[in-house]
Amino acid sequence: MDDYMMGVISRALKITRSFERKFYSLLFFNVSLLSPYTTYRISTDVKVRSLKSKAAPFYSKSREETFSKAFPSSLFRVQVVLLGSKPRQTSPAIRAESKPSSPTSNHNLDLRSSLASVKILPGNKGEPKPRSRGLASADLICEPKLVYGEAGYVLEDVPHFADFIPSLPTYPNPLQDNQAYSVVKQYFVNKDDTVAHKIVVHKNNPRGTHFRRAGPRQKVYFQSNEVHACIVTCGGLCPGLNTVIRELVCGLSDMYGVTKIVGIEGGYKGFYARNTIPFTPKSVNDIHKRGGTILGTSRGGHDTSKIVDSILDRGINQVYIIGGDGTQKGASVIFEEIRRRGLKVSVVGIPKTIDNDIAVIDKSFGFDTAVEEAQRAINAAHVEAESVENGIGVVKLMGRYSGFIAMYATLASRDVDCCLIPESPFHLEGNGGLFSFIEKRLKENGHMVIVVAEGAGQELIAESMRCMDQKDASGNKLLLDIGLWLSQKIKDYFSGKRKNATINLKYIDPTYMIRAVPSNASDNVYCTLLAHSAIHGAMAGYTGFTVGPVNGRHAYIPFYRVTEKQNKVVITDRMWARLLSSTNQPSFLHQRDIEDSGEDDKASLEYFETDNGHFVGEVCDDVSSTL
Ligand SMILES: Nc1ncnc2c1ncn2[C@@H]1O[C@H](COP(=O)(O)OP(=O)(O)O)[C@@H](O)[C@H]1O
Ligand SMILES: O=P(O)(O)OC[C@H]1O[C@](O)(COP(=O)(O)O)[C@@H](O)[C@@H]1O
Ligand SMILES: [Mg+2]
Numbered sequence: 001m002d003d004y005m006m007g008v009i010s011r012a013l014k015i016t017r018s019f020e021r022k023f024y025s026l027l028f029f030n031v032s033l034l035s036p037y038t039t040y041r042i043s044t045d046v047k048v049r050s051l052k053s054k055a056a057p058f059y060s061k062s063r064e065e066t067f068s069k070a071f072p073s074s075l076f077r078v079q080v081v082l083l084g085s086k087p088r089q090t091s092p093a094i095r096a097e098s099k100p101s102s103p104t105s106n107h108n109l110d111l112r113s114s115l116a117s118v119k120i121l122p123g124n125k126g127e128p129k130p131r132s133r134g135l136a137s138a139d140l141i142c143e144p145k146l147v148y149g150e151a152g153y154v155l156e157d158v159p160h161f162a163d164f165i166p167s168l169p170t171y172p173n174p175l176q177d178n179q180a181y182s183v184v185k186q187y188f189v190n191k192d193d194t195v196a197h198k199i200v201v202h203k204n205n206p207r208g209t210h211f212r213r214a215g216p217r218q219k220v221y222f223q224s225n226e227v228h229a230c231i232v233t234c235g236g237l238c239p240g241l242n243t244v245i246r247e248l249v250c251g252l253s254d255m256y257g258v259t260k261i262v263g264i265e266g267g268y269k270g271f272y273a274r275n276t277i278p279f280t281p282k283s284v285n286d287i288h289k290r291g292g293t294i295l296g297t298s299r300g301g302h303d304t305s306k307i308v309d310s311i312l313d314r315g316i317n318q319v320y321i322i323g324g325d326g327t328q329k330g331a332s333v334i335f336e337e338i339r340r341r342g343l344k345v346s347v348v349g350i351p352k353t354i355d356n357d358i359a360v361i362d363k364s365f366g367f368d369t370a371v372e373e374a375q376r377a378i379n380a381a382h383v384e385a386e387s388v389e390n391g392i393g394v395v396k397l398m399g400r401y402s403g404f405i406a407m408y409a410t411l412a413s414r415d416v417d418c419c420l421i422p423e424s425p426f427h428l429e430g431n432g433g434l435f436s437f438i439e440k441r442l443k444e445n446g447h448m449v450i451v452v453a454e455g456a457g458q459e460l461i462a463e464s465m466r467c468m469d470q471k472d473a474s475g476n477k478l479l480l481d482i483g484l485w486l487s488q489k490i491k492d493y494f495s496g497k498r499k500n501a502t503i504n505l506k507y508i509d510p511t512y513m514i515r516a517v518p519s520n521a522s523d524n525v526y527c528t529l530l531a532h533s534a535i536h537g538a539m540a541g542y543t544g545f546t547v548g549p550v551n552g553r554h555a556y557i558p559f560y561r562v563t564e565k566q567n568k569v570v571i572t573d574r575m576w577a578r579l580l581s582s583t584n585q586p587s588f589l590h591q592r593d594i595e596d597s598g599e600d601d602k603a604s605l606e607y608f609e610t611d612n613g614h615f616v617g618e619v620c621d622d623v624s625s626t627l
Contacts, residue, residue, distance in 0.1 A: 144558065152206020155194050158537075158545035158556045161221055161346075164339055168541070170219040175255055181216075189215035195555040197360070211360075211561075214533035214547055214554035216255075221344075221541035222317070224257035229538075230276065230316045232264035233293040234323035234330065235474070238354040238366035239373075240519035240527045241293035241322060246284040247531030248320050253281045255532070256539055262316075263294070267323075268330055269301030271310040288524060291516040297323075300473025302330045308337045317345045318538045324353040325563055326474045328546055332559035335544035346538040349546035349559060350530050354515055357402035357566040360557050361548030365527050367404065369520045370397075374409035377510035378449060382415040385447040388504040392438065392448055392490065396483030396509045399453035400476065402568045405514075406453035407579055417441050417448040418585040420482075422455035423569045424576070426588040428489060435493050437586050442503070452486060454479050454511065461485045483509050529554060 145157040161168055173188065175181045194210035201207075231248050233241050245263070252258035262276035277295075287294050311319060311334075321331040328349045335347040351358045356367040374397050381393025397406045403421020410419040418437060420426055427433045441448040461480040470478040487507040494503045519527060526549075533547040533554040545556040569576055571589065580587055 144560070149207075152208060153210065154208065155210045155212065156558055156561065157212055158542050158558050159335070159339065161344060161541040161543065165342060165344055168221055168344065170221055170541075171223055173216055173218055173220050173539070174224060174257055175216050176218075178255060181255070187216060188218045189213050191217060195550045195553045197550060199551040211550055211555035211557050212542070214537060214556055216536045217540035220256075220539040222256075222539055225259070227252070227256065227258040227318055227539075228260040228262075228314070228316050229258060229318040229320060230262050230264055230311070230314070231279070231295065231320045232267065232270065232322065233295045233297045233352070234267040234321065234327040235297060235299060235352065236324070236354065237292055237297065237515045238352045238364075239291060239369035239515070239517050240365040240523045241297075241352065242284075242290055243288040243519050243524050243527035244322050244350055244352075244365065244531050245279075245294065246288045247528045248535065249279045249284045250281045251528075251532050251535045255535065262314075266296040267298030267301060268303075268307060268327075269298055270296070272303065272306040273301075276314065288527075289518055291518045293322075298473070299326075299476070302333075304330075304333050304337050307334055308341065311338070311345060312341075312343065317343075319345060319347045320350060320534055320538075321347065322350045322352050324351070324355075325358060325566060326476070327352070328358075328559055329563045331546075332544070332563060335559065339544070346541070346543040348534045348538050348543070349562070350534055351546050351548050351562060354405070355399050355402050356404040357400075357568065358548070358562050359565050359567050360550060360561050361546075362550065362552065363526075364548075365523050365530060366519055367408075367523075368526075369517060369523045370405050370514050371408045371412060372520055373514040373517050374405060374510065375413055377508050377514070378409060378413045378415055378451065381449050381506065381508050382413075382447075384506045385449055385504075389446065390442050390501065390503045391446075392442075392450065392503055392505040394450045394452065394483055394487050394490075394505065394507045396452050396454055396481075396507075396511060398511045398515065400455045400479065401566055403453040403456065404567070404569060406451050406456075407569055407576065410451050411579055411582060414582065415449050416451050417445075417583055418450045419579055419583060420450065420452040420456040420486075421569055422453055422458070424456075424571045424588055425459065426457060426586075428460070428493070432586045432588070434586075435490070438490065450486075452482055454482060457482050457486065481509075483507055 145159065145163070147155040147157055149155070175187065181187055190213075193213035193215075195213050196207070197209040197211065229248070229252055231245055233245070249261050252261055259280075261279045263279055264270040264276060265274040284294075319331075319334070321327060321334075323330070328351065331347055331349040338345045338347060351361055351364055352366070353364045354366050354370050356364050358364050374395070377395050377397075378393075381395045385391035385393040397409060399405050399422065401422055403419070403423055406419050406421050410416040418434070418441075420434075428435050430436070438448060438450075458480060461482060464485075465480065472478055484507065487505055491503070491505055493499065494501045529549075530547055533556075537545060537547060537556050542556055544559055546559060546562045547554060548557060548562075549555070550557070571587075
């Protein structure tokens, strides 16, 4: 950033000066380097809205100018966000950080006192894809918080109170006097510790995306007696929900001496439709031994304003939200509304999904338990199938869009002959189809077991039944029962005129039995770590984040990262190949599928492509490919 740039920024800022006290002014100021050392394009985009109404900006001005100048930096974009009248929303200086390729690129620009932040984001080419957001007004403030470092290092940071409430007091972390923790060497994590998103790297690769490491900080933003925490569980059930609740209550109490902790009953709608229930370590002592959630849960019913009003009315200042991708989207809009109102309330998401389809994190809690519990159903199907002539066992497992439970349960069992998942479309008839494989396997072994994920083959059923798309209260697609449909199709095929063969098919649907069990030992420990990471983050003033392990280390992940896409089994990956080789089932893959899958990979690669052709960060969030 040199004098010329400072001049241009000052000029642009003058445009908004007159609006500053009365209105919510927003100035976007973009600088793109078209090619190194040559031409720049600058565009200023000033929008001014009334603070009171969310109506369209009443003042809007965009300008673009091109100029040539030799800047020894690579692509960058400057964004200046002015947050108007309320004094607590202002900060004394603009802080600008830029990509490391410019050797002298970190500056504090003391241009004026009303600027909240200046961010330098990747320029057009390396710019992240737009994130999906909940509230329209949130567009103003939920830009990714990116920090660039040496050698292509990028920190995708999470929001902090200090970003929007200046001069909050801090206190020493009470853990330093805690009998159990005070003896731990270096108990507090270094404030600059971050966790790499991708752990497999090449010599010349940029260092890529990182997330803030979870853990206790030396300074906290809440005094113990000031904290009023609440816990809510939303979406479908999952083993471990009660364990997370227990560990949040016990962790807050044991580590930080918090006494005011309440549960919100029945999911999001419980915030405004139900009374809270008080929690103590004693009242939650045994709940991890039970399946389900003692709080109850629901789909639908997310009303952001009513929820935030209720948080405010009850004096709650830490909100722990346990749920899947839908829930995290809900948590994100709650956070944005809280931030918009300038409240000191931390909003923390704890990712839950039995399907293991939440992006970025290594694995979701309850997944291991589900895979283990699925073994019982697969064993039963196998026993039934091998006891009779031409026995076929069909087991349906959960997995709305992702077949992780089916894939891992199949790999773990070795009794499964064929695994069908949503990511791998299959066909029934003809060469390479499922029916001919069943015939072959029955001929070879006299019996077989098929595992089918509930989301598999949906297009086949829809085609044959001409069904309409139906949705649940949260907007999730309601699935047609692939297990029943497939079982009937197999029976029809073998009883058909041409075949007239006797088969003995037993269909087992253990889906809800699996989901309702308590979490196993390793999931219990995992739930403890999740809860503790969440508590440490909230106490340290972080907010608007989800916790979870990234390459084995717990991290704070911005909401948008876990809601923008779902994890899916990559069928051109080594893990799925392991499965195919263990079952020897047809791959059902056509050349076209392989090419399409390559296209997807390319698309996500482009997102991170840098000038020198190396890739920053991920190809895809494939948790199946950890080996
Ligand atoms: N885009 C969204 N914005 C706000 N709330 C949402 C959104 N999607 C889902 N929710 C809310 O999150 C809760 C759980 O969502 P759901 O999809 O049922 O389960 P899960 O969180 O397990 O994916 C529901 O109360 C639903 O209303
Ligand atoms: O019957 P419900 O409660 O809608 O749940 C069924 C769905 O819940 C799941 O177990 C998990 O879904 P969520 O993570 O969205 O809660 C899916 O596998 C399944 O399709
Ligand atoms: Mg979901």
